[in-house]
Amino acid sequence: MKWVLAIVTTLLVIMWHLGSGGDSWSLWPSTSLDTYILEQIRIPRLLLATANGMALGAAGAILQLMLRNPLAEPGITGISGGAAVATVGALYLGQFNPIGLALPFIGMMGGLFALLCLWLFAGRYPQGIRIILVGVALSAIFGAFIAVVLNLAPNPFAFQEWALWLMGSVANRGWPYIWLIAPALCLSALIVWWQRNFIQVQVFDEQTVETMGFHTSRSKFLLLLAVALLTSASVVSAGIIGFIGLVAPHLIRLLGIRQPLAIVAGSTFAGAALLVGVDALVKSIDTRVELQLGVVIALIGAPWLLVLLLKQRGSHAGN
Amino acid sequence: MLEINDVSVANRLQQLRVEIASGQLVGVIGPNGAGKSTLLQALAGVTPSSAGWIEFNQTNIDKCSAHRRRQLLSYLPQYSKFSEPVTTCDLLKLSQINLQATPQQRKDWRTSAIAKFQLDALRGRPVTELSGGEQRRVAIACMASSNRPLMLLDEPVSGLDLYHQLSTMDWLKSCAQQGATVLIAIHDLALAAQYCDHLLLLNKGQQLAFGSPSEVLSDTNLASAFQVSVDWLCHAKGVAMLTRRLDN
16 A cells, blocks of 8 residues: 555656646647657656656665665765865866766766775775764865855856755756766666675674675775765756755655665665655745755755654654 | 684784684683684684684685685674664575575575574564564574574673573584584683583683683683682582682
8 A cells, every 4th residue: 555655646746747837738748849848848857856866865775774874865975075076166167168068077076086085084994984984074075175166256146056056956957967867877776786685784783794705895885886976976967965865765664665675776766756746846836036956855854854863762762 | 623823813812823623612701802702703704813814624714705704604793783674584584695505495594593592473573673682582593594614603692581591502502513613702601611612711812721611710710811719519400600809
């Protein structure tokens, strides 16, 4: 029953997303203008929201399992900060065309550079808690760099443009950004499938996993690489969108899914449904300037986090 | 045969040299910080040794691949914790990942572990919702489901009630009698004396004594390592001890 409800809700959310933000629409448009709007604006936006939700949901689930921390999300690794600072820095230097694909490429490199820093500072045998601490430090450093770049913005328009981009949105991106995030999703899916047994044994403590026949350092690096690809691709295609990676795995756990690999798979789809739903909400709210997706998600996600913490406190009190 | 050849681990264990024949239950004893857990971690490949080498049945287990090591040994850490609420039944299946065994063998080992550790009532319950002692039993059952020839257990009976302490020790003894080499770190010297074939006494990272329980648990060794004197109460059905501090 829960599954039927989840699938029906997802389909309704997709229809809502396609239909919101305009006076009239149809799945089978009659005029060439309607066709253009559907094919070049509505569908790419829906797909980009779906792909971003999938990327963030999967990245969040992998991190929560691997770091054994239910509050882990892609932002705490410093990877989204790395991708963002590289993109904003490139814009500041003015060397790249904001519409071209060189800029997202620079952003991806920034995310991968952050992964490299994370790995080097976390040590030869990285434990979950050390990865979190190094990630928090890197996030703070990259956050400071972004603030410096925004502070040095050449004019108020550039400042507003960059700040809005950082808040996250999937509006007016078009098909090229979908082709950008799709390979990252495919490559990460391959890595997750390759490392599926390593993901499954994450229910055990780290010392036990060490003795279960895995090249643990390599497996951890590969999974962090998948997280880096997913997070960087999301940042360069839609800016920084928080909370999806945190909330999607918990939503899936609430549905009663407990096996680690199933949590990753479920979170991928829950992340997509959540992001598409919030983006449909963003399109539906009638404001002078369209609200940024990342802002609305933070407004919804932060109270959710508090609810989760309260629930966790309740369960501890119960024990 | 398990051969530990001049193994050192950073500042925690110094030049340990022991040979343990197959089919033995060996207790590793010593005061806090003596190096018991470090030794088991080094044998399991969790902590790299800084010198020496370890051979088990002619395989250098600190140099062989992780997959090969998986086929040879199983390890129970001092604090085992489960991070996702999978059921006990699913956890036992997950504990068999990467083992070279037929599906029927795996199923038999799981069924036998569930019976041995009385987990029937806990089969469908999420492991994170079990009590500390029940979780410990499940963790030991995961080891039993692996059925490896070298078994390393760090304080297996800590947190268990008296009945399950004895049933766990009985099971470990039977594993040894069937040919497995079993090493356990243990604080309960009475249980160690009652069950173990040999004891390895460590103190400050060094080997103080290795031999039969009666040899190792001498007044001199106990005074030197634990600063206690012990009066033994021996009975055909078991052993008890009366302990007092030497500085009292």
